[in-house]
Amino acid sequence: MKKLFSEIPRICGGDIELRRLCSGDADALRELTKSEEVYRYLPTFLFEKKYDDAKDAIARMYDECLKESLILGIFSDGEFCGLAEFYGYRAPLLKISIGYRLLPRFWGKGIATRALGLMTGRLFCDTNVKIITASVIPENKASAAVLEKNGFRLAAHSVPENWGHALPTKADKWIRTASGYRRGYSFHPDKNT
Numbered sequence: 001m002k003k004l005f006s007e008i009p010r011i012c013g014g015d016i017e018l019r020r021l022c023s024g025d026a027d028a029l030r031e032l033t034k035s036e037e038v039y040r041y042l043p044t045f046l047f048e049k050k051y052d053d054a055k056d057a058i059a060r061m062y063d064e065c066l067k068e069s070l071i072l073g074i075f076s077d078g079e080f081c082g083l084a085e086f087y088g089y090r091a092p093l094l095k096i097s098i099g100y101r102l103l104p105r106f107w108g109k110g111i112a113t114r115a116l117g118l119m120t121g122r123l124f125c126d127t128n129v130k131i132i133t134a135s136v137i138p139e140n141k142a143s144a145a146v147l148e149k150n151g152f153r154l155a156a157h158s159v160p161e162n163w164g165h166a167l168p169t170k171a172d173k174w175i176r177t178a179s180g181y182r183r184g185y186s187f188h189p190d191k192n193t
């Protein structure tokens with residue numbers, strides 16, 4: 001991830017700010033990670049859940065985690081709402097994957113849509129990324145709507161992936177390419193990207 005961003009970005013637009021977490025965000029992160037509703041449609045191995053204590057997760061987020069993934073807090077008017085994640089950067093393919101998860105009390109206010117708009121904007125404007133992908137369980141209609149509203153299209157349906165469960169998880173694969181970029185990308189089962 002260090003190849004993609006020279007420093008950990010702070011991305012702002014309107015009421016939304018995406019920024020690195022600090023120790024003062026531990027209580028809010030703990031509330032998120034304890035929510036079964038939030039993680040119902042997500043892989044089991046997300047970094048913020050790796051440590052029992054949210055403070056430990058934050059302390060390790062920008063060294064141990066950063067090689068594979070960059071997690072930023074999503075704040076609306078300064079209040080912590082959830083997390084945005086960049087992962088699976090493949091430099092030769094100019095490709096990255098994204099994810100997002102919000103505390104339930106912030107759902108339905110357009111926050112994920114605006115946060116994803118900021119993420120895609122930063123990737124296409126300030127990095128060499130041309131292809132952004134997302135994996136979504138078909139039942140997760142809200143997430144599909146967020147992607148659609150940000151110009152993503154459904155590229156593959158029900159692709160088996162390892163989300164840490166006993167059996168492979170069947171995920172829909174969404175894609176958005178930078179305008180004018182013509183090279184295609186095909187999804188392969190179990191690459192999680």
Ligand SMILES: CC(C)(COP(=O)(O)OP(=O)(O)OC[C@H]1O[C@@H](n2cnc3c(N)ncnc32)[C@H](O)[C@@H]1OP(=O)(O)O)[C@@H](O)C(=O)NCCC(=O)NCCS
Pocket residue numbers: 037038039041042082099100101102103106107108109110111112113114135136137140141142143145146
């Ligand atoms: C998915 C998630 C991030 C959406 O966040 P959000 O801020 O509520 O999303 P937004 O308000 O920007 O947009 C949600 C859209 O989904 C729509 N929606 C919500 N539930 C829906 C449903 N069951 N069926 C169809 N559309 C639905 C909303 O109407 C809205 O669209 P609209 O603005 O056109 O009305 C949030 O629900 C969440 O954190 N879920 C748990 C974690 C998760 O699943 N993350 C995504 C993993 S791929």
